Amino acid sequence: xxxxxxxxxxxxxxxxxxxxxxxxxxxxxxxxxxxxxxxxxxxxxxxxxxxxxxxxxxxxxxxxxxxxxxxxxxxxxxxxxxxxxxxxxxxxxxxxxxxxxxxxxxxxxxxxxxxxxxxxxxxxxxxxxxxxxxxxxxxxxxxxxxxxxxxxxxxxxxxxxxxxxxxxxxxxxxxxxxxxxxxxxxxxxxxxxxxxxxxxxxxxxxxxxxxxxxxxxxxxxxxxxxxxxxxxxxxxxxxxxxxxxxxxxxxxxxxxxxxxxxxxxxxxxxxxxxxxxxxxxxxxxxxxxxxxxxxxxxxxxxxxxxxxxxxxxxxxxxxxxxx
Numbered sequence: 459x460x461x462x463x464x465x466x467x468x469x470x471x472x473x474x475x476x477x478x479x480x481x482x483x484x485x486x487x488x489x490x491x492x493x494x495x496x497x498x499x500x501x502x503x504x505x506x507x508x509x510x511x512x513x514x515x516x517x518x519x520x521x522x523x524x525x526x527x528x529x530x531x532x533x534x535x536x537x538x539x540x541x542x543x544x545x546x547x548x549x550x551x552x553x554x555x556x557x558x559x560x561x562x563x564x565x566x567x568x569x570x571x572x573x574x575x576x577x578x579x580x581x582x583x584x585x586x587x588x589x590x591x592x593x594x595x596x597x598x599x600x601x602x603x604x605x606x607x608x609x610x611x612x613x614x615x616x617x618x619x620x621x622x623x624x625x626x627x628x629x630x631x632x633x634x635x636x637x638x639x640x641x642x643x644x645x646x647x648x649x650x651x652x653x654x655x656x657x658x659x660x661x662x663x664x665x666x667x668x669x670x671x672x673x674x675x676x677x678x679x680x681x682x683x684x685x686x687x688x689x690x691x692x693x694x695x696x697x698x699x700x701x702x703x704x705x706x707x708x709x710x711x712x713x714x715x716x717x718x719x720x721x722x723x724x725x726x727x728x729x730x731x732x733x734x735x736x737x738x739x740x741x742x743x744x745x746x747x748x749x750x751x752x753x754x755x756x757x758x759x760x761x762x763x764x765x766x767x768x769x770x771x772x773x774x775x776x777x778x779x780x781x
Contacts, residue, residue: 468594470777471757474547474573476623479509481546484539485603487517487526489581490554494604498551501603505549508618513545525556533560540574547621550602553580558653561585561662566592573779575621578602579751580676583649588662590647590757596776599649599672599745600753610750617753627760627770628752633744637704637725639764640738644700646756646771648672650746655686658693666695670762670769672754674705674746680723683707687724691731701762702739703769704728706748738764 477483483505492498505512515535517527526532539545561584570593576585577598589595600617601609609617619626647664648654648671657663675683690696707724709716725741732739740762744750759775761768 465591467591468570471590471594471596471775472570472573473596473758473773473776473778474575475779477510477546477575477621480511482511482513482542482544484542484545484548485512485514485551486536486539486548487551488532488536488560488585489526489550489556490524490552491519491526492551492604497604497607501606504606504614505603513539513542515539524554525559526551526554529556529559529563532556533563536560537565537568540569540572545574547575547577550578550582552602552604553578553582555581557581557584558656561588564588569593569595577617577621577753579674579745580650580747581653583653584657584662586649586756587647587654587657587664590664591662596755596757598753599756601751605751608749613744613750613752620753620755625755625758625771625773627768628744628754629766629768630744630752631767633742633750634767635725635741636738636764636767637729637741638735638737638739640701640736641761641763641765642670642700642738643759643761643772644668644670645775646670646672646754646758646760648703649674649756651675651683651686652678655689658689658695666698668698668700670701670703670760671699672703672705672743672745674707676706676708676747677710678707679710680720683720683724684727687727687731696728696732697735699737701737702728703743703745703762704739704741705743705746706750707746708748738762740764
């Protein structure tokens with residue numbers, strides 16, 4: 459499917475209601491099972507310490523070692539939490555794999571009629587894209603329950619501020635590398651590179667045309683990253699964007715020096731694949747599986763300004779409550 463012929467998302471794009479102290483956050487496992495009980499418990503403790511109640515729905519375990527529960531169970535739990543009027547946001551416990559298996563069986567019309575925040579990254583990239591394409595909702599690419607405990611203070615503060623309705627921009631001039639300068643405006647899209655490559659040609663492929671696209675990944679050797687980036691370019695996707703945000707790409711070995719080398723190889727390859735483009739490209743954006751994971755409101759328009767090093771969302775590009 460050529461995304462230039464893809465159906466436009468429902469209009470207008472809706473910004474979910476803001477969260478307030480005492481609100482309930484639903485915890486979902488739409489993909490893989492919990493691997494680290496300690497991090498899961500600590501993450502839920504952080505949510506409670508921030509003043510939120512949490513709600514989980516028990517599911518029968520899956521026969522598969524890589525799924526949290528059978529597809530029908532994961533769909534049932536997600537729908538039940540979304541239908542719960544006390545639940546104001548859904549936060550993924552972790553990623554893994556599994557969201558693509560359930561995307562075609564989710565009630566997108568219901569989700570649009572009852573907008574709520576969906577928060578997560580990694581495999582949640584699939585749900586972010588599906589909720590934008592089919593329900594016209596803004597979602598948050600950001601930390602999950604099992605990553606909250608290792609999140610930097612500024613990233614936790616940003617996550618909860620966004621959920622509370624403070625749509626502040628991302629401005630970290632000491633961290634972000636300007637690989638190709640420029641100023642642009644577009645809808646924030648993207649997330650995990652492996653997931654985005656897997657969405658090509660599906661009904662949930664996010665629009666690339668004139669979008670500001672985030673790309674990040676973890677544990678992939680350079681030849682696989684090269685293959686995916688080259689695939690996107692050969693499919694005509696990279697050439698259509700308004701701007702590129704390259705998040706973290708860590709080396710499979712975990713070695714810090716190898717990770718730095720890998721990131722620089724990714725940056726070089728992206729520039730090689732877009733030699734005639736003039737759109738801005740930033741590297742080392744603090745988003746993804748690395749030490750930093752600053753939340754981004756996917757689906758909102760934003761300005762990417764290389765002169766100031768600021769990524770600034772536009773609240774006027776979405777419809778806020780009441781609808």
